Amino acid sequence: MTTPKKSPNSSSKFLLFLGCAIPYRVTSYEISTRKVLAKLGITLIEMTEYNCCGLPIDPVNHEMMVALAARNLCLAEKQGLNIVTLCPGCAGTLRKVNKKLKQNKELRERINGYLKETGLEFKGTIEAKHLLQLLVEDIGLERIKDKVKRPLTNMNVTEHAGCHVSRPADGVDFENPEDPEALKNLIEVTGAKYVDYTDKIACCGAPIAGVNDRIPLQLTREKLVHVKEAGAQALITVCPFCHMMFDTNQPRIERMFNESFKTPVLHYPQLLGLAMDFSPEELDLKGLRVDPTKIVSQIHGAKKGDSKW
Amino acid sequence: MSKHDSKSEENKVTESAPIKAHEFDSHFKYEITEEHGGEKLKHCFQCGTCTSDCPIARFSDSYRPRTLIRMALLGLKDRVLSSETLWLCAACFTCTDRCPQDIEVASIIRILRNAAVHRGGIPLIFKELGSSILETGIAYRIPELRLKKRETTGLPQLPKSNPEDIAKLAKATGFSKLLKRNEKT
Ligand code: SF4
Numbered sequence: 001m002t003t004p005k006k007s008p009n010s011s012s013k014f015l016l017f018l019g020c021a022i023p024y025r026v027t028s029y030e031i032s033t034r035k036v037l038a039k040l041g042i043t044l045i046e047m048t049e050y051n052c053c054g055l056p057i058d059p060v061n062h063e064m065m066v067a068l069a070a071r072n073l074c075l076a077e078k079q080g081l082n083i084v085t086l087c088p089g090c091a092g093t094l095r096k097v098n099k100k101l102k103q104n105k106e107l108r109e110r111i112n113g114y115l116k117e118t119g120l121e122f123k124g125t126i127e128a129k130h131l132l133q134l135l136v137e138d139i140g141l142e143r144i145k146d147k148v149k150r151p152l153t154n155m156n157v158t159e160h161a162g163c164h165v166s167r168p169a170d171g172v173d174f175e176n177p178e179d180p181e182a183l184k185n186l187i188e189v190t191g192a193k194y195v196d197y198t199d200k201i202a203c204c205g206a207p208i209a210g211v212n213d214r215i216p217l218q219l220t221r222e223k224l225v226h227v228k229e230a231g232a233q234a235l236i237t238v239c240p241f242c243h244m245m246f247d248t249n250q251p252r253i254e255r256m257f258n259e260s261f262k263t264p265v266l267h268y269p270q271l272l273g274l275a276m277d278f279s280p281e282e283l284d285l286k287g288l289r290v291d292p293t294k295i296v297s298q299i300h301g302a303k304k305g306d307s308k309w
Numbered sequence: 310m311s312k313h314d315s316k317s318e319e320n321k322v323t324e325s326a327p328i329k330a331h332e333f334d335s336h337f338k339y340e341i342t343e344e345h346g347g348e349k350l351k352h353c354f355q356c357g358t359c360t361s362d363c364p365i366a367r368f369s370d371s372y373r374p375r376t377l378i379r380m381a382l383l384g385l386k387d388r389v390l391s392s393e394t395l396w397l398c399a400a401c402f403t404c405t406d407r408c409p410q411d412i413e414v415a416s417i418i419r420i421l422r423n424a425a426v427h428r429g430g431i432p433l434i435f436k437e438l439g440s441s442i443l444e445t446g447i448a449y450r451i452p453e454l455r456l457k458k459r460e461t462t463g464l465p466q467l468p469k470s471n472p473e474d475i476a477k478l479a480k481a482t483g484f485s486k487l488l489k490r491n492e493k494t
């Protein structure tokens with residue numbers, strides 16, 4: 001295997017790699033993604049089998065991380081389809097390992113030695129992508145814009161894309177992590193006004209929440225302060241872990257620092273879905289911790305306090 | 310909360326205690342440069358970019374990636390591998406992307422963590438994630454209720470996992486042995 005089959009420039013059929021965090025507690029991201037992608041002409045195929053991408057145990061044993069990621073890639077190769085993930089951690093891991101295994105013969109042979117016992121072999125025939133990459137590369141901003149039925153005009157929106165969408169730049173190979181554009185452009189096609197804020201590309205701290213209960217909350221709090229100062233009415237994420245920091249933990253941060261943010265945090269497909277005229281129920285906005293009624297009312301022109309959805 | 314909580318992080322003294330001559334292990338840096346991602350360790354000229362751009366360092370009194378790199382270069386093996394701050398890296402890769410010497414700083418920290426685990430020092434959370442992967446294939450044990458709810462909300466069933474095959478990989482890579490070794494710590 002020296003020249004892996006090149007993946008087509010764009011495709012409309014992907015294997016959905018769900019990872020661990022989304023089925024565990026961030027189903028609203030999955031629900032809204034499925035709705036929106038179907039409308040955009042993307043067919044999601046379920047994986048017949050999968051396991052953790054490997055990232056969570058990289059600090060314990062790098063070799064096992066590579067083996068777990070490789071196993072997923074092999075399973076996708078058997079189904080003959082490219083992978084899309086909703087979690088940037090999964091995407092980054094699968095992309096990095098895929099690249100390493102394709103480039104490094106010695107590593108590939110060693111990992112294939114382990115995989116052999118499970119009847120699998122890494123061949124290097126597929127690609128893995130994060131949802132953002134699929135949206136901008138395989139669908140394209142123009143086609144997305146065509147599906148916007150209810151432009152979110154007069155709404156100030158900003159993003160926290162999450163580090164692993166583009167870092168490390170060498171390995172993830174997506175966009176410039178110092179000046180990211182994908183999510184900004186995707187927010188703008190909904191008709192919303194994109195607002196910038198201080199330290200936009202800074203990390204939320206989520207990965208160490210299990211070993212330190214203070215620093216991640218301080219990092220997230222500081223970002224929430226900047227988002228509020230910038231006048232954003234909603235913060236958009238594309239990562240289950242970032243979402244838990246900004247949405248699930250927001251009331252806790254408000255209590256801890258005696259501050260009030262009340263900033264709704266939507267998964268990008270929820271924002272796009274609203275602009276495509278899906279109902280809040282269809283996008284599972286109920287699954288959010290911070291009440292998004294205010295922005296939904298603004299979009300739907302409903303009366304204030306009307307939260308029947 | 311494990312013993313790696315915020316309080317013990319602030320109280321730790323190992324890094325600041327005076328260094329004794331016998332602590333330097335001149336071979337240690339080569340153990341790191343042999344690993345994937347550690348190749349460029351020796352290129353570090355201590356500019357401090359990694360620390361000044363590190364989100365964790367901003368809110369921690371003790372976590373400094375530049376210091377970890379320096380300790381690794383000096384061969385302060387025991388000190389760096391038993392340092393609790395090693396576990397504070399968020400693996401955001403900002404340092405890796407910005408190091409002017411192209412050093413994969415975050416990967417070196419991962420190599421140091423792997424080595425620390427090898428000696429039996431694994432934070433509780435990673436033990437839990439690891440054993441969940443061995444048992445269920447994924448890092449979190451999803452409650453039965455959640456799985457039922459998938460059905461009622463019209464979501465497809467989760468793909469199945471294959472603990473037998475995961476166990477084979479864990480054995481071949483030495484992962485299961487590592488978890489066992491760390492059972493009592
Ligand atoms: S940024 Fe690179 S060269 Fe500078 S101190 Fe950190 S590791 Fe060393």
Ligand code: SF4
Nearest residue numbers: 363398399401402404
């Ligand atoms: S990868 Fe770790 S050391 Fe590097 S900037 Fe991020 S948190 Fe700091």
